[in-house]
Amino acid sequence: MATTKKTSKASVSGEHAKALIIAEKPSVANDIAKALGGFTKHDEYFESDAFLISSAVGHLLEIAAPDEYEVKRGKWSFANLPVIPPHFDLRPIVKTESRLKVLQKLIKRKDVNRLINACDAGREGELIFRLIAQHAKAPQAVERLWLQSMTPASIREGFSKLRSDSDLQPLADAARCRSEADWLVGINGTRAMTAFNSKGGGFFLTTVGRVQTPTLSIVVQREEQIRKFIPKDYWEVRGEFIAAAGIYEGRWFSPDFKKDPAEPDARENRLWSEAAAKSIVAACRNKKGSVSEESKPATQLAPQLFDLTSLQREANARFGFSAKNTLGLAQALYERHKVLTYPRTDAKALPEDYLDTVHTTIENLGEHSPEYKSFASTILNGDGKKSWIKPNKRIFDNSKISDHFAIIPTLEAPKTLSEPEQKLYDLVVRRFLAVFYPAAEYRVTTRITEVSGHHFKTEGRVLVEPGWLSVYGKASQADDELIPVQKNESVQSESIELVALKTKPPARYTEATLLSAMESAGKWVDDDDMREAMAEKGLGTPATRAAIIEGLLAEKYILREARELIPTAKAFQLMTLLRGLDVSELTQPDLTGTWEHKLSLIEQGKLDRNTFMQEIAQMTQRIVKRAKEFNSDTIPGDYVTLKTPCPHCGKAVKENYRRFACESCGFTISKTPGGRAFEYDEAETLLKDKTIGPLQGFRSKMGRPFAAIIKLSEIPKDDADYPNAGFKLEFDFGNSQDNDTEVIDFTGREALGACPKCSGAIYEDGMRYVCEHNTGPTKTCDFKTGKVVLQQEISAEQVKKLLIEGKTDLLTNFKSNRTGRGFKAYLALDAGGKIGFEFEAKAPAKKRVGDKDESKSDPKPKRASRSKAKAEE
Template sequence: MYLVIAEKPSVSKAIAEVIGASKKEEGYLEGKSCIVSWCFGHLAEYVPPDSYDERFTRWLYEDLPIIPEEWKLAVSKDKKEQFYILKKLLNRPDIEFVVNACDAGREGELIFKHVYDLSGSKKPVKRLWISSLESSSILEGMEHLKAGETYHNLAEAAVCRAQADWLVGMNATRAYTTKYFKKLAVGRVQTPTLAMLVERQKQISGFKKEKYFNVVLDCDGLIAEKKKIFDVEEAERVWKTCQGSEAIVEKVESKEKTVKPPKLYDLTTLQREANRIYGMTAQQTLNAAQSLYEQKLITYPRTDSQYLTSDMEETAKQVIRKIHEKYQLMGPFDQPKTPEVKKVLNDKKVSDHHAIIPTVELAEFDFSKLREWEQKILFLIAVHTVEAMGEDHVFMEIEVEVRCQDEIFKAKGKVVKQIGWKLYEECFKNDDGLAIENPADAGKDSIPKVEADHKFYNVSAVKTEHFTAPPKPYSEDTLLAAMETAGNKEFEEDTEKKGLGTPATRAGIIEKLIASQYAVRKGKQILPTEDGKVLIDILPDFLKSATMTAEWENQLLEMEQGKMAPGQFMTGIEKLLSMMLNHCDSIPEEETRRFQKKESVGTCPVCGGLVYEGKKNFYCGNRACDFCLWKENKYLQSMEKDMDARMAAELLKNGSVHVKDLYSRKKDLYFEADLHMEADENGRVTFSLSFPKKKTTKKNKRK
């Protein structure tokens, strides 16, 4: 008997159908010789600091850095039931070995490792590594299971990535929050990404537009221009001199140009094009692609490769045929040309997973079962796959130079010789999704045919006014591109670059920035908020460096390949924490008060923000924090006492305060005691009393 553990129930079901595990049990499926269960994504994650030591419940700068000696994992409350099922299965005496069938990538490796380690199991591990949930792919993968140890380096890289994010996020967030008395969230990858948004906004805000002029000649239908004349007097002179004059064709050049088909999709390119064509966010695209993968309609989406392996040549031909059959891209009459499959085959450029393509399953699938976004993403992938194996787009580029009054004007045009793969771009312009060129667009870039020395008489000249344009704000498309290439200039030419994050994590990084209210979507644009700008303003360069973060991603890749030891990577992260704390130590006291608008009564025990007195309570100045001390609260009012500023200040400073004039209704007397306060991570406050050694007397008994 062997146990298969997948990442999600839907994937488990697909595997179970292939290997014959059809009997439904609580939390798993069972067959004659196998059991298939699932994880519900990340079942276990690293615990927060206060789980290591209760004193970390309060955010104190002097407690930093927090670096666990031994990392602890905890299962989230809503997933405990499934974890205990897995734990029991992983330790069943009749289970000979375990198959890790979580998604074939860094995160899938981490999900399995955390569950396996927490279970205490010592069963041998084998790895199912597939790029498609088609039955044939699962069957082949199960017949060629790899030893779990083969992916040891990948698991180490996954662990280091998760621990590095914890260390930087927890320590930097607490450090800057306690220094500035305001909740400031800092992340290893999200902060450099935010820095790019802020820098772009600075470029836009600081841009000074300049006026310039173009002079346009109409030479019997040939439109030639002299562009970007910044001197108004010069533009005026050229315009007036040329108006009604003669012009002569100085030069005609024709060059044949070829545009190769695009590469197949990796995840980032898919997300960029879905944003450009459909306006979808990166997260929406990832969610739709993951769902299509689980429904066996596309191959594994979390890939950074844009090629297929050479052994997939016949598969690729079948897929192209099925796409045409299903979508009828050429209409019912025209037959598609034979796909040029070899253009997308390159074993050297496929590491863990090949590019994203549809599977042959789409031919029989009822598309009405798909949600709208899923249908759009599947169509986008299908058409793009056909484009990638299409013919080259070939055109003649024609450049004409016209001389008029010793001024040179230029005209450009082109004539398409072979439309090739670009015909399929029409699928997104036509309502019926067909690859048919609009007759109105034919020849739109052409120019009148002329020859050298041809003369034009009484030409018409027009002066037009323009302004230089600032850089455009980032869209999801351009931000993903910037994240992918961040730091590239600083790397050696042959370095295998990763940029900020990975294809699988970039969407989540953008969503975190928006959830933290450091960035906001405005149409297709992603803009930094005022809070985002301020955060980047106060942080040191090394925490917002895209180059440093890209270098870490590169080191994680080297770790996957066995070229870097985990300890070496983590030492670098710990050095970064030291640099960060040294920077915090050097912040002038007046600078730390930049967010303080009025006198505070103390520091919030939950987030480290400043606590202020309001009309009815003492509240945390951090809007994201719910901590407060009510002046009239049930606990104290039962003893006929209200919270005052002195009591609040002492509670925030020491966690307790000595209170006099408390009244006991039961004993009908006044007494004094130490009031203690505890606040949980959600800001909920509980009180308790303890009594000083000296006993109270009844001399203050009510009359």
């Protein structure tokens, strides 16, 4: 309490006046209250004689154009572009609006005469606070608490050195510039490209963004390399050699080899001529060889502590977790279980005053977790004289910390973690323990065997001291240990073999490798200043990269197959468009590099905010102008000829920017019917079978998603709209039979089960499953259900299960038309044979969702009313 009173005397005027401290997260508000002491806890805030403490929960407000500048989806046209408002309004984020109201109420309290910005020490923290103050029209003076460490001592020291609001104005300017510039480029770029792609009718949503689109470009460029890759034959020569102590292997290599950027496939052990390889085999077979050997010690340090991106990479590589899932698990371990520190960090270091905290944390791990006990004891006892926890710039370095420090375990002992949570927690704990261990020590041996003037290399590595590897269970290792040879020993070649191989294309990106590429995107930037500005930032931030990847997946720019990320036809079409329009700003990381460099200058007070925003407005004008004035029917690009011939005349069908068109007759179909781009294999299937589907991802003119079967229908010869084309593309929504006067003939089709209403047979028909008695003018039953319900495909197998067992399996890809949010549910039959949703039962209040015992339970779903299910459809 003494600290609190001392601070209040120095900074609070008036006998009953109080300062309102606003943190970025509830956990930080709680830490501040504990450090200062003397607080009473209320529902949404803490209060003492001198202070009120409350918090945001991240961003509570988002910027938006004033209403008169807002154009609703479906009316996006060049006539309404560019959108460059003279100012930005603020709009509460619906999910966190209640928290915003709490802060507004506290700001307006009569006894609050001062605000203290205790949001995270960085650009986004500054923006979060200032938008709250702006929205609440706060009249109070503001001071800044700048913390890089959350120890009680650091918090108290921070309050004794509060910074003036004006000191942080350049940082606030940079934060607003980043936010507003992202909005301008994203909104105008997306609407301009959507307007361009929707010229022929319909609504082809084409989203672009400063980070999203360069990230997509990285994936597309890799896929282009793979598609264009032509494998080259090469040969290796491998030999087995007999020594007194045993047999070892060696690979031929050229001692004179030097890397050449012009020959990226060249290696010291590759031969491009089969004849040359055969001559080596002939020269060395059944010959004696001499041996020379060099052994030297090598060390390997433990990896650094995790930041979010490195944690996401490691979890993806080890467990296949997506970046989004890893972030969600880490957030749960931080917020709900309180066993990890804040995960949305870009730092791999700890504050320099954290030695005592680390010591206590490792003691705690040893006491409460048997699997870590021996490692904790080893670290704390060190070499028998002193602990291994000591000042080390690789671990403790304030200069390597911005808003948050590295992810490490807390003093809380974990209880009832789910299996994925336990895996991630263990990953963080072992990395944390390993970083204090000494380096692993190896003996590395390189053996050269010379036979008939040709050289064969054999390499071995023996683990001498495991060091940090022991934390991962590698106490001893001799996988590459070589059998010994004596000095000057002559060896006999046992076999010399020729191995024919082919060069391989580059690997597709996984989430782990794409996260690495985003993190190191600066390497693609030529300008030194921009590259330096991006060195710390890359594309996106650790907190946003998972959302960027998920956004690309949601917009169907990329697909996830196993662990690979594969760009779609829509992605290639976007890259073709941006390249053709010469909008390189949106395809390369240079834009982010330029921004980060200039934002850095703004933070330093060397560049004016207005100057930066004028440049952004000019760039926005240029992007819209290029799209608006491009008047050619097609865009230059690398197009293909389909393998399947024209269904009308049998000649070749070629691709251009907008269509697949026959080179001979008038047959042509859109590449993007209903705003959904055909993949090449889908176009081939359509031409071959005259039908494909159901397919999802189509959008109406107002931007609403729908599913349909696509058909090629024959055109009457006298149809003036389609002269000589033979076929036209049509949507089949599966409801064309509803008003037909003729009964559908189901002869030859497989019945899926008995109708729950009339016991007739259920059949698949177009985009629906329908009762045989629900057709024709005298139909006696109304049972039917769609093949796609709220963007969730319903397979024939699930319909069979519904008819036999009364409900489907748990289906995970429903998406509400009203809110756009995804949800999981069962489709289930009620007593009257109607179909509704059933949802998983909620976990009991005292248990946590995701706990091991919960995951094995058999929840009894709660049935939703039919009216709700129907309304959602």
